[in-house]
Amino acid sequence: xxxxxxxxxxxxxxxxxxxxxxxxxxxxxxxxxxxxxxxxxxxxxxxxxxxxxxxxxxxxxxxxxxxxxxxxxxxxxxxxxxxxxxxxxxxxxxxxxxxxxxxxxxxx
Amino acid sequence: xxxxxxxxxxxxxxxxxxxxxxxxxxxxxxxxxxxxxxxxxxxxxxxxxxxxxxxxxxxxxxxxxxxxxxxxxxxxxxxxxxxxxxxxxxxxxxxxxxxxxxxxxxxxxxxxxx
Numbered sequence: 489x490x491x492x493x494x495x496x497x498x499x500x501x502x503x504x505x506x507x508x509x510x511x512x513x514x515x516x517x518x519x520x521x522x523x524x525x526x527x528x529x530x531x532x533x534x535x536x537x538x539x540x541x542x543x544x545x546x547x548x549x550x551x552x553x554x555x556x557x558x559x560x561x562x563x564x565x566x567x568x569x570x571x572x573x574x575x576x577x578x579x580x581x582x583x584x585x586x587x588x589x590x591x592x593x594x595x596x
Numbered sequence: 597x598x599x600x601x602x603x604x605x606x607x608x609x610x611x612x613x614x615x616x617x618x619x620x621x622x623x624x625x626x627x628x629x630x631x632x633x634x635x636x637x638x639x640x641x642x643x644x645x646x647x648x649x650x651x652x653x654x655x656x657x658x659x660x661x662x663x664x665x666x667x668x669x670x671x672x673x674x675x676x677x678x679x680x681x682x683x684x685x686x687x688x689x690x691x692x693x694x695x696x697x698x699x700x701x702x703x704x705x706x707x708x709x710x
Contacts, residue, residue, distance in 0.1 A: 496636050520696045531600070531686055531701025532639075539696075576638065580696060588638035
């Protein structure tokens, strides 16, 4: 079993929808959780990170961590075609452990 | 802006060839990383370096070696390329080795081994 599990998708939703991207992890030592976004033919870029449990909001994006269930979520409100990308989650105590990435397609 | 550049965007090599992939960062970062990215498997760490001439194996170092002679430059070497090394290779750098530090990625090199 991988330490961080993520459905590779693709996930296709209409423009304006609320998107929910999810990961599960198995390592209880993880304290930091990141979401990176990767556009086609580019390297990943950090989108958001959270420490321990709780929510963090940045504009249309909300990252949520539930350590009791070992569940990580990224919500995108009012999704735009420009949000189409692959979203990678990662957990960390001292080294980043990556999920497989979910390909998201926002249809105009 | 942090900039991480990789020597080639696309590379085609033959089985058994020696392949060099080079990565340069311009932010004086201590740590540099080499990953490969395959569909459904995500990012897998090949090697990382936390200082000049220092290296540590990642999760899949077999068939690869690395070199870091200068702080800004980190090279990945495939001693004898094989078809199962066909992949996207991504280089990254970070200020320190802490897991919380942002990793900055290059655009990737898509390597095809025939």
